[in-house]
Amino acid sequence: MMAQANGHAQTQGHEHGHDGHHDQEELRQFGFWIFLITDVILFGTLFATFIVLRGNTAGGPGPELFELGGIIASTFILLTSSFTSGLAVLAMNRGNKQGLIGWLIVTALLGLSFIYLEVTEFTKLVHEGANMGTSAFWSAFYTLVGTHGLHVSVGLVWMTALIIQLARRGITPVTKRKVNIVSLYWHFLDVVWIFVFTIVYLMGVM
Amino acid sequence: MAQGTQNTHGSHGHGHGEGGHHSEGAHAHGSLKQYAIGFVLSIILTIIPLMVVLNDLLEGAAAIAVLLIAAVLQFAVQLLFFMHLREEQKPRYNLMTLIFGLVILVTIVGGSMWIMAYNGVVN
Known part of the structure; x- marks a missing residue:
């Protein structure tokens, strides 16, 4: 199954180098997991900053500018995309290349609509007089939410590149590992968003 | 992983x-x-x-x-x-690193809130 996708070059040494390769791919995935844990700490510091500064609006606008409608939509969009990235992994495990690429495209499109909604929201906030320099509250807000949005954008570029690679090379041990990693990253971004949604928006409008 | x-x-x-x-x-x-x-x-x-x-x-x-x-x-x-x-x-290395990360996370967030709760300048 792997050999077929891999081409003839590797068929020969296949049985032999099998376990070594296998361990290495697992190790790479573990390395990515460690990166995610450090990202947890990065977001932790941004959350800590936001929580500490949440009352410091310097007499200017505060969380009353939040409009939950768009935020609720983004939340369900991102949640659904986390699910569809899981469906992509399931399709991959069945060896279904078309399904895999299809679900990745759905995931990327959902991610794109999430970013679109976020950019719209930020533009609107700036027009209403809440830019990054308005107060400590808004600096902390844009840094935290913007860092998450940046992560999603990076994920989109990465997913697009991976879709192209999958279309060219098919499901190989290497692309398999990459799909696993990108879907892990995507689930992670959804988890971070749950806390952004709860702590920044829901508690903000309470 | x-x-x-x-x-x-x-x-x-x-x-x-x-x-x-x-x-x-x-x-x-x-x-x-x-x-x-x-x-x-x-x-x-x-x-x-x-x-x-x-x-x-x-x-x-x-x-x-x-x-x-x-x-x-x-x-x-x-x-x-x-x-x-x-x-x-x-061995569950993923779980171990996750717990380690969460300990640091809770320390940073909880510690910041605790310290700043008593900061007269910020409040």
Whole structure:
């Protein structure tokens, strides 16, 4: 199954180098997991900053500018995309290349609509007089939410590149590992968003 | 890697001819059912805090408690049903690094809140 996708070059040494390769791919995935844990700490510091500064609006606008409608939509969009990235992994495990690429495209499109909604929201906030320099509250807000949005954008570029690679090379041990990693990253971004949604928006409008 | 472990085992399963590995891999693959359960639970855990906030069902500390519990539960759901943390094989390095990261996270967030709660300049 792997050999077929891999081409003839590797068929020969296949049985032999099998376990070594296998361990290495697992190790790479573990390395990515460690990166995610450090990202947890990065977001932790941004959350800590936001929580500490949440009352410091310097007499200017505060969380009353939040409009939950768009935020609720983004939340369900991102949640659904986390699910569809899981469906992509399931399709991959069945060896279904078309399904895999299809679900990745759905995931990327959902991610794109999430970013679109976020950019719209930020533009609107700036027009209403809440830019990054308005107060400590808004600096902390844009840094935290913007860092998450940046992560999603990076994920989109990465997913697009991976879709192209999958279309060219098919499901190989290497692309398999990459799909696993990108879907892990995507689930992670959804988890971070749950806390952004709860702590920044829901508690903000309470 | 929680995912990776199983996937690699799954795809190599019959090549190895090890029954044990294979069944473990097949189980750990994460089924459609598992993802669907995780998805539904996540939606429920998003709707509960939304209802609390939009309808002003609770106030103050009680509302914050419900919101945080729902968020933490949803985090757990994603870890177990989407990221397959439960199916990791021993030694559970993924779980260990996660716990280490969470300890630092709680220290940073809790410590900052604690220190700044007594800061007269900021408040």
